[in-house]
Amino acid sequence: MRDVLLRFVRLLRRRGMSVSPAETMDALAAVAAAGVEREVLREALATTLVKDEHDRPLFDACFEIVFPLVRGDESRGARRKRGQPGQTSSSQGEPGPSRQGRRGEHSGSGPGASSPPGPGEPPEPREGQERAQRSLGASAPRWSEAVRDLRRAVPQATALEQGGAATQVTSARARKAALLGMPFAGMTASDVAEARDVAAALGARLRGRLARRERLARRGRLDLRRTLRAATGTGGVPLRLRRRARCPGRPDLVALCDLSGSVAAASELLLCLLAAAHDWFRRATTFAFVDRLCPVSVEHGHVVPAGSLDLHARSDFGRVLADFWPAFAGVLGSRTLLLVLGDARNNRRPPRRDLWQAIRARTGRIVWLVPEPRPRWNTGDSVLGLYAPACDAVVECLDLAALASAVRRAL
Amino acid sequence: MEITRETVREGLRAARYITTPRVETALFLTLVLEKPLLAEGPAGAGKTELGKVLAELLHTDLLRLQCYEGLDESRALFEWNYQKQLLRIQAERAAGHGWAETAHDVFSREFLLERPLLKAITAPRKVVLLVDEIDKADPEFEAFLLEVLSDFQVSIPELGTLTATHRPVVVLTSNRTRELGEALLRRCLHLWVDFPGPEKEAEIVALKVPGIDEQLATQVARFMASLRKLELRKVPSIAETLDWARGLCALGIATLDAATVRQTLSLLLKHEDDRRAVDAKVTTLLGSSAGR
Numbered sequence: 001m002r003d004v005l006l007r008f009v010r011l012l013r014r015r016g017m018s019v020s021p022a023e024t025m026d027a028l029a030a031v032a033a034a035g036v037e038r039e040v041l042r043e044a045l046a047t048t049l050v051k052d053e054h055d056r057p058l059f060d061a062c063f064e065i066v067f068p069l070v071r072g073d074e075s076r077g078a079r080r081k082r083g084q085p086g087q088t089s090s091s092q093g094e095p096g097p098s099r100q101g102r103r104g105e106h107s108g109s110g111p112g113a114s115s116p117p118g119p120g121e122p123p124e125p126r127e128g129q130e131r132a133q134r135s136l137g138a139s140a141p142r143w144s145e146a147v148r149d150l151r152r153a154v155p156q157a158t159a160l161e162q163g164g165a166a167t168q169v170t171s172a173r174a175r176k177a178a179l180l181g182m183p184f185a186g187m188t189a190s191d192v193a194e195a196r197d198v199a200a201a202l203g204a205r206l207r208g209r210l211a212r213r214e215r216l217a218r219r220g221r222l223d224l225r226r227t228l229r230a231a232t233g234t235g236g237v238p239l240r241l242r243r244r245a246r247c248p249g250r251p252d253l254v255a256l257c258d259l260s261g262s263v264a265a266a267s268e269l270l271l272c273l274l275a276a277a278h279d280w281f282r283r284a285t286t287f288a289f290v291d292r293l294c295p296v297s298v299e300h301g302h303v304v305p306a307g308s309l310d311l312h313a314r315s316d317f318g319r320v321l322a323d324f325w326p327a328f329a330g331v332l333g334s335r336t337l338l339l340v341l342g343d344a345r346n347n348r349r350p351p352r353r354d355l356w357q358a359i360r361a362r363t364g365r366i367v368w369l370v371p372e373p374r375p376r377w378n379t380g381d382s383v384l385g386l387y388a389p390a391c392d393a394v395v396e397c398l399d400l401a402a403l404a405s406a407v408r409r410a411l
Numbered sequence: 412m413e414i415t416r417e418t419v420r421e422g423l424r425a426a427r428y429i430t431t432p433r434v435e436t437a438l439f440l441t442l443v444l445e446k447p448l449l450a451e452g453p454a455g456a457g458k459t460e461l462g463k464v465l466a467e468l469l470h471t472d473l474l475r476l477q478c479y480e481g482l483d484e485s486r487a488l489f490e491w492n493y494q495k496q497l498l499r500i501q502a503e504r505a506a507g508h509g510w511a512e513t514a515h516d517v518f519s520r521e522f523l524l525e526r527p528l529l530k531a532i533t534a535p536r537k538v539v540l541l542v543d544e545i546d547k548a549d550p551e552f553e554a555f556l557l558e559v560l561s562d563f564q565v566s567i568p569e570l571g572t573l574t575a576t577h578r579p580v581v582v583l584t585s586n587r588t589r590e591l592g593e594a595l596l597r598r599c600l601h602l603w604v605d606f607p608g609p610e611k612e613a614e615i616v617a618l619k620v621p622g623i624d625e626q627l628a629t630q631v632a633r634f635m636a637s638l639r640k641l642e643l644r645k646v647p648s649i650a651e652t653l654d655w656a657r658g659l660c661a662l663g664i665a666t667l668d669a670a671t672v673r674q675t676l677s678l679l680l681k682h683e684d685d686r687r688a689v690d691a692k693v694t695t696l697l698g699s700s701a702g703r
Contacts, residue, residue: 051601208589
């Protein structure tokens with residue numbers, strides 16, 4: 001049994017799940033405690049090995065490979081749990097003809113499948129069997145029966161494991177890493193949808209980090225009012241000193257995001273990221289634009305514009321500035337961080353640099369995030385070069401990881 | 412009590428907690444392997460209830476530690492009772508005692524305010540420790556918690572090391588508002604608690620709302636199942652299902668129809684946008700839930 005479990009763990013690792021030795025030992029202990037009835041075995045292993053629910057389908061797929069329903073088992077399994085047969089048939093039907101063929105071949109080549117294990121088979125480690133038998137007590141016969149089933153399954157499983165690389169299921173961790181490093185330009189709509197969750201998680205982490213930084217910054221001068229207030233609880237003796245934060249307060253955030261086709265994915269993810277962190281800021285205002293400006297909010301990970309926004313228009317940054325300046329100049333101040341995401345491709349329309357200078361004069365900090373590779377900046381209709389000198393930083397962000405770190409550094 | 416899967420199942424039934432084999436297995440393993448159990452899942456799916464049910468199953472006390480941002484050791488583990496210490500110091504001074512004996516007195520168990528973690532460690536019998544919404548606490552606290560959970564002992568500089576005589580059963584819950592550290596995940600058993608299927612939910616309603624018509628319970632559960640498939644700002648939890656069922660009972664309603672659902676929707680949905688969105692779809696929702 002131990003060998004089969006180790007094989008199972010190895011298979012999970014090969015598919016990208018991280019399973020530590022400690023977790024493997026937990027799994028062995030869990031199986032010894034819970035027994036090997038198929039569904040209980042499945043849950044016992046899942047409880048100890050699957051630490052992220054997104055990995056559950058991958059786990060189930062691997063479970064079906066290493067612990068397949070063997071024929072004799074099928075009727076028993078069906079009796080025990082009614083949902084069972086449907087489950088197996090669906091898992092057999094899912095991954096395509098090659099795998100099904102291989103499985104068929106093996107069970108077909110087998111009168112061996114129902115005969116006792118061949119002489120070449122390694123003997124089951126005795127101490128594991130004994131320990132498990134002890135813990136199982138009266139149900140010992142069932143145990144040995146199950147071991148026989150498992151052993152029968154081994155050759156089948158080996159073949160499937162080797163061919164299994166074709167299975168499409170990847171672990172949640174691997175998928176997340178892939179999304180973080182995926183260039184915005186190459187993202188499909190479904191990638192963006194998945195990446196929204198990742199962006200929101202990044203935003204939540206950012207928010208936690210900012211809040212912590214603020215707490216730790218309370219090391220400055222004595223805050224007399226709060227100290228005296230706390231001292232009333234201890235009879236006027238100031239047992240605990242309260243201190244003031246060193247740097248004043250939280251910044252205001254203003255974000256301007258270009259939603260036109262070429263950079264839409266990046267903008268959407270930035271908005272998701274900021275939405276998760278927005279309540280930390282003293283005030284957070286987010287705008288999207290193509291050729292007109294529109295205040296937006298994010299709900300359920302979807303960008304919701306407050307007015308109408310023509311996504312197919314040609315982007316016009318000058319006109320957006322002309323919209324922004326008279327109406328929203330009030331939100332800018334010395335404590336404002338202005339984040340702009342866009343490629344500054346203005347379609348040869350007037351860039352209105354004068355307005356940009358006016359905004360610069362009122363704003364504490366301006367960071368421009370460019371989701372375009374640096375060599376392409378200022379080529380064609382890009383007017384980034386006109387705006388860049390007024391910015392505190394212009395950062396190239398080609399993927400989600402770069403975007404998140406740029407926002408972190410900007411704060 | 413010897414712990415087997417059967418006793419766990421019986422215990423859960425006795426505690427009136429309706430559940431799946433998945434949850435049963437996880438609880439059984441938590442008790443047998445003596446490892447912390449991390450329950451994750453949507454809000455209101457019954458995670459916190461797990462701790463309470465475990466306490467009832469073991470006939471023991473439940474200690475609850477509610478996590479929040481900025482939770483620190485003094486709130487979770489222990490704190491000296493400054494006020495009391497101060498009083499003692501003043502009294503001793505009036506009686507003319509020296510500092511040496513005062514100091515000895517003042518830093519004793521009597522002046523220690525035990526918070527849930529320390530209470531769980533010093534408890535005279537096995538207790539259930541419920542660490543609720545661990546995802547709300549800061550990563551530092553998580554690391555600190557790991558240290559306590561790994562060997563169940565705490566060092567207090569003035570008192571020495573306190574070790575648990577009975578290892579508490581630990582249940583952690585999380586809504587996944589942030590990702591937990593790998594180290595914590597590695598040390599815990601993991602359980603995903605999801606909303607129950609319509610059959611289970613009907614059972615729960617029938618059990619928790621005495622006097623409800625069986626048919627109405629089924630209808631309610633089916634409606635909830637299709638409601639949860641919609642994209643809502645706040646998905647209604649089991650508690651809300653029960654509130655609704657109780658409300659329907661109080662109104663003396665025997666079968667659900669579109670009009671009654673519309674009237675009582677405010678029991679289920681807490682956001683005006685949600686209410687408006689569902690209001691428009693009530694008939695289809697009722698239809699789809701009746702059809703299955």
